[in-house]
Amino acid sequence: MSLSKILTEDFLTCSICHQKFKDPKVLSCAHTFCQHCLQGHLDRNCQGQPRFPCPICRRQCVLPGGGVSGLQTNHLLVSISQAHGQVEQAKAAKKCKICCMKNVSNPPTATKRCLDCEESMCGDCSSDHVLHKFSRDHKLFPVDQFDSDEYVTELRARQNVLCDHNNKDPVEIFCPVCKMFICATCMFLEHQGHDCLRINIAANKRKEKLELCVKPIEKKSLRYDLFKTAAEDQKVSVEEGRKKAKSQVNKQLEQVIKIARQRADDLLGEIDAMSNAKLDILNSLIATATVEQNQLKNAVDFSRKLIHHGNDIDVLQMASACEESSESVQTLDTPNLPAAMTQLQLFTKDMEECVTSINSCFGDAVPAASGRLLTSFKVELAKSAELIIHVTTDNNGDTLCGIWCKDDSSQNRIHIYNSNFVLQGTIPNPRAAEKDGFAGIAIDDDGNIVTRCQVSNEIIVYSKKGDHVRTFHSESPQAVAINSKGHYVVAGSRTLTVHHKEGEVLQSTPDPDVKYIKYVHCNVNDDVIVTGDDHIRVYDSTLQLKYTYGTQGDLDGQVMDPCGTCCLDNGDIILTDLCNGRLHLVSPDGKFKRFLLTKENGIDRPKDVAISHLGQLVVGEQRGKIKFFEL
Template sequence: MSVEAGRKKAKDQVNNQMELAIKMVRQRTEDLLEEIDVKSNAKLKVLNALIASAIAEQNQLDDFVDFSRKLINHGNDMDVLQMASACEQSSESVQTLGIPNLPPAMTQLQLSTNDMEECVTNINSCLGDVVPAASGRLLTSFKVDLAKSPKEMISHVTTDSNGYFFIGIWCDDDKSRDRIHIYDTTFVLQGTIPNPRAAEKYHFAGIAIDDDGNIVTRCQGSNEIIVYTKTGDQVRTFHSESPEAVAVNSKGHYVVAGRNTLTVHHKNGKVLQTTPDPAGKNHKHIQCNVNEDVIVTDPEGDHIRVYDSTLQLKYRYGTQGDGDGQVNDPLGTCCLDNGDIILTDLTNHRLHLVSPNGKFKQFLLSKDNGLRSPRNVSINHFGKLVVGESGGNIKFFEL
């Protein structure tokens, strides 16, 4: 069963990579076709001007030939003498005609395929090799540019089903610097959502992706849940009391960890359920799993609280420390399809794997894997672990 599951996962990954490669080739093809049109139209503009000039000069030549024929066929000696001056002027004008030259390069376009060999190499590299999966292997990373003064840090990391990923940036000393960066699958920045409440000096943070593909975030100072499109357009906003974190459950509802409450909202803002949840000194994180459980991280208490779909507390996981089942500044979480929870352990520089019933299973990643101050974690559309570190590094690991 394990081998068959591995076979399916590997084939899915290859097919996903193929679809991504095809998508990139299709985009490149569309760009080339558009470029051909642009260059062809530019050449035609020049050619049409030359053709118009040639036609005008041809008309002038035709006028001279016609004049000469009439003079030869119908003139007499006196006519020749009277029209000689006009004939001479016409002759001189014809001798100075500048008939346009149309070089072949002006009318030809060619597709250069000199890089085909390199393209094949890149495709091979993109598709990679089928190898035994090594859990915890660092696949790739990139660094988000963060200011050092005033100090900025990564607050949240999440991904969507198309492979886009979203990075929350937080600045304690200058709230106008709070923002969300949106990156595509090749780590190219596609856009930034700035703090909409910077003028009021309120913090702006938290990222969840709803079932419409929109970005859901919060502003605690203004008691708002704010929803944006991926292009940064605001879709809607609604009231939620002192929101510290927001998640989206499998029903498409927004689950909000407030300062003292846990509340489920319909996406239009209507309150569906609410229950008390203890306040702490630090902001909470929140996540929902496939079983509709709600995981609330309490950094101050060095534990997570897990509620069921009716918002009844199921269990707490974690105590302060650095041993098995112990955490020091827990922050972001994400969930596997089997209900397991992955928890960031900031000060201990590691990730915990916790069973659906709250039992410690293992440390997924640690300093030995190159992990430093993990603040949030997500799983991308290829099943890779995406970890955001305080200092701005975004790292991709084999799960």
Template structure:
């Protein structure tokens, strides 16, 4: 009887311990909800503040535009009056001259007819020479002419499309107002010899941050670190081909919460749980980058192809994609557009959800719309693209149709060699820098 009681007590204690672990896990998850709600409320306040500020600015811009239009119209009206008056003065002078010269002609005609009709022979003989001289004089008169400059005025307007474009440019555009405020950061420890760098960053629904580490001198060191919301390292996924020194890299999170990676030299996509257990692998020819679209399909940028796979490895569609000098990056937006970064040719290529090419953005340089070593991308809710511009130490904001909008962050905000970007569950912009600094900015 005593032994039975002891066994029951022992079993109960073990179950209590197990339940306590479950409670702790649940409490931890509940705290994540608190964090999210607090951040969401902060975002709501920020959005309302931004709304009011943007509306006020737009109303001011509209008043300025109307004021400029009104002033320009008044200037044009005054100009029309002034130029018309000058032309009228010239015409009045010409009319006066014509009237005076016409009177000379009429006077000659009247005098001559009187002489012809009423003069006696002696009068005619005496006045004939005078009439002939007067005739010669009036015949030399030149009838006034009007030059082309004295024709009617017209208002010449610019092309309406250009006018609309100028008004649009004057009024501005609605873009995310990145505060540039660094919220927090943490550092990933990397070795100097051989040199390790950060290659990728992404986040999952729980707020965990996943970091890809790359070692060009020793692929066996390539790995994925998983950090919790307090930036405590929770686990590492090591290169499964470390012994063969194969190029393992890439991070995407699928709709099951699994981590999708690739190995270019072993020609495969490898899927893991967050605890590092391998879920599945399947063949993919020379994969360089992998993303997950809204349907849960894997989109893979290969050496010279772009392919959409079912998560079980079935090919759903494929299309050619130009070869790249360096390893590509890839991302899918909310509309399942596919963004492929070509670092060697300094641009991104964007395809629609059916893999039809849409546009290219970028060229080598440091001006607006120019990049130098572009790498990772992420997207905002409305489709705007955030693009890393590594060697220029900045981030571009690109419209959904491929137009440059603005630089979101730059060296002035402390950026140095940004390689990848992501937006976490709290709406913070996560920037991974090459030498291990992971920075979180207010969006």
């Protein structure tokens, strides 16, 4: 912020009284208030207490013994306020001061102001001013530039403090012992041997020191930026996932409705068909009955007519025909109604089963890796004989890569990259002379880098700067992990051992020897996951074997050259499956859940995995690519 801007902004306004600061006092949270405003705040809210909350940010501040007046005065604000007052004063002086003093009638407007005399003057008077012997080197400033930075800077440079001894001589010296600003005379007379410094030199020294304090805070603040960006990214991803999953649910719903509607239509059709068939039968029976009944009626009719209307001759002539007709219907009989059930009804099976089926066809909403590749970088490998063996990250966002050189293990080394993937340093093989296999990176609770040399039976610890911290003995170590207690868990070729970070053995158990180099990782419950040739062995925190996961192959739950592992917060294990080019997601009790990433996500021969401090999945590929995926 420019100086002139500071003068006009809220910078000079107390947020309690909304006036210009009076006796500004600064709190440990860097907020400033007028002394009397703070006093009022304390009287109202926390009388007699040794601590009080900042009226703005609520951070607890300590009240010094002397009360509010004992708080640090904000000298910066005092002197800036003073400059502000001077600017206001300068702006208010419209007329030439010299002409006014000369009692010139109708004094002309001032065009310049002398910074040394703090007087504004007209063109003529200012020309005279710089010719005068005593004011020749005075600095004149045009009145229309009072709001410029330059003017304020000039004013600030002239704000000098006078020495207590006579209130005339300006101070030049700072006494660090007495913490006083003094004149040169006072230094000789009263501050001998106090390591006094010129004020500007003392100030520059303090500025340098302050710079050293501020730098790491600024750096930390940048890490917050990264964190916030990553969190915002995840928010976007959550929304994407929400949209996708919801549309899947709606699709399933449509499917279920379609299938249900089809079934209902089929059923309605079936009901119609079955009912119609029954009705057809009944109708045809009724038709037959009607025909037969008509035959009966005709026979009866014929005879009745003869009986009632025929004369005797007629009767005798026709009777035999009537008898014949009666005889012919003798054999007719009413048809039988079918004994089958006549009604249809919907026979519904247990609704519970239906709910289960519908639920199972909808599926469940489960967390899934978005599989989005966020970023990647390439570790420069000297030749094809070199490969990435380990990858891990620390809380600063740095990435550490272990490089293994197949034909010359003296070249084994660890690269440290910062969050912009710029190489910060390399830890060379400390046992290069013996060509020992140097590898195995874990970051311990002190932020140190834990490595191992297998043949020399050593766990070797380095600082982040690459300085050696300590070395201790561990039997044929192949991999090392850090558990929640900060202990080192070492997978040796025949043992699994928990060391105190200083080396003391806390627990140990036999662990089978395998062909390839082991990997080891600890989850949140301190379960220990050791990678063998074609499976992982999971031990509990007391090193009892809980289960193994994996067999050789390329199906679900099968692996080809498993290597590094890492864990999610819920205990799920992420396992690299090098030759199948995929990552397994394994439940904490050792069940295959699904493939987290496959070749389709663009991973190639994943050798090791880690979760970064931003919650990203870091995949170290054997051929040198380090890829960061969103989970």
